[in-house]
Amino acid sequence: MSFKLDKLTVRHLTGTRTAALHELDLDIQPGEQLALIGPSGAGKTTLLSTLACAHQPAAGVLAVFGVDPWALPQKARHGLRARLFLAPQTPPLPPRQRVVTAVLAARLPHWSLARALRSLFTPVDPDAAFEALRRFGLGDKLYARVDRLSGGERQRCSLARLLLSSADAFLVDEPISALDPALARITLATLQEEAANRKATLVCSLHQVEMARAHFGRIVGLRDGRIVFDLPREQVTDAMIAALYENEQIEPHPPAAHEPPERLAVGACF
Numbered sequence: 001m002s003f004k005l006d007k008l009t010v011r012h013l014t015g016t017r018t019a020a021l022h023e024l025d026l027d028i029q030p031g032e033q034l035a036l037i038g039p040s041g042a043g044k045t046t047l048l049s050t051l052a053c054a055h056q057p058a059a060g061v062l063a064v065f066g067v068d069p070w071a072l073p074q075k076a077r078h079g080l081r082a083r084l085f086l087a088p089q090t091p092p093l094p095p096r097q098r099v100v101t102a103v104l105a106a107r108l109p110h111w112s113l114a115r116a117l118r119s120l121f122t123p124v125d126p127d128a129a130f131e132a133l134r135r136f137g138l139g140d141k142l143y144a145r146v147d148r149l150s151g152g153e154r155q156r157c158s159l160a161r162l163l164l165s166s167a168d169a170f171l172v173d174e175p176i177s178a179l180d181p182a183l184a185r186i187t188l189a190t191l192q193e194e195a196a197n198r199k200a201t202l203v204c205s206l207h208q209v210e211m212a213r214a215h216f217g218r219i220v221g222l223r224d225g226r227i228v229f230d231l232p233r234e235q236v237t238d239a240m241i242a243a244l245y246e247n248e249q250i251e252p253h254p255p256a257a258h259e260p261p262e263r264l265a266v267g268a269c270f
């Protein structure tokens with residue numbers, strides 16, 4: 001089993017004392033690919049980072065590759081984390097670094113300190129970085145600076161690191177939120193192909209419900225920190241989706257009484 005959750009409850013240390021995840025039961029087999037969907041604030045990111053052993057649960061049981069990460073000594077937990085690749089929605093890439101260096105950093109856990117330092121100045125395996133970037137349509141950005149990438153390019157740069165990692169599970173948070181539809185399809189296909197080739201587990205949160213239903217065989221719907229459904233895609237109905245997102249539409253913003261929209265200057269900044 002890659003992940004086993006039994007009545008798992010997670011609270012954030014800051015903010016409200018309400019649990020972000022409430023008594024979740026979830027089994028994820030090695031090599032399985034599933035999509036997490038649900039409205040904003042449902043707990044998708046919290047679940048992914050809990051699976052990545054970044055949040056210690058408040059209650060319940062978490063087993064990652066058969067062991068409780070929080071019962072392990074810190075060094076062993078660190079070793080376990082190296083088998084997990086968490087791709088956050090906003091990747092924390094060092095801004096002044098070249099893309100090639102940022103991508104090759106995925107191999108840091110396997111390098112000696114001397115090799116890691118050398119790679120900062122002369123990238124050790126630029127061909128591997130190029131190939132990973134190429135698969136996400138970013139081959140031309142190998143030597144670009146990270147802070148000159150667009151939001152979508154940064155996202156894909158972070159995913160290229162995933163290809164160079166040796167992880168057995170990919171935990172990917174909204175990988176296509178900044179991508180156009182064509183790039184979104186390529187990106188999901190690349191992630192799924194990589195996971196299938198190395199028999200890695202893929203858990204992917206998505207706001208694009210139709211993409212989730214089109215690409216993933218298993219769909220987990222989260223709302224208010226609870227699993228609302230966990231089903232093969234054929235059994236997920238439009239009514240279930242509507243109920244999952246019910247009342248989530250944003251109320252239109254009332255125009256300010258003193259400044260009706262038609263009187264705002266062209267180019268006004270909202």
Ligand SMILES: Nc1ncnc2c1ncn2[C@@H]1O[C@H](COP(=O)(O)OP(=O)(O)OP(=O)(O)O)[C@@H](O)[C@H]1O
Binds near residue numbers: 016044
């Ligand atoms: N660092 C934090 N400190 C305190 N509360 C947090 C923190 N991060 C998230 N939360 C809260 O935990 C709950 C779940 O948030 P989470 O980010 O996991 O949801 P999400 O489904 O990923 O949302 P989105 O789709 O908007 O990214 C929310 O109520 C959120 O306000």
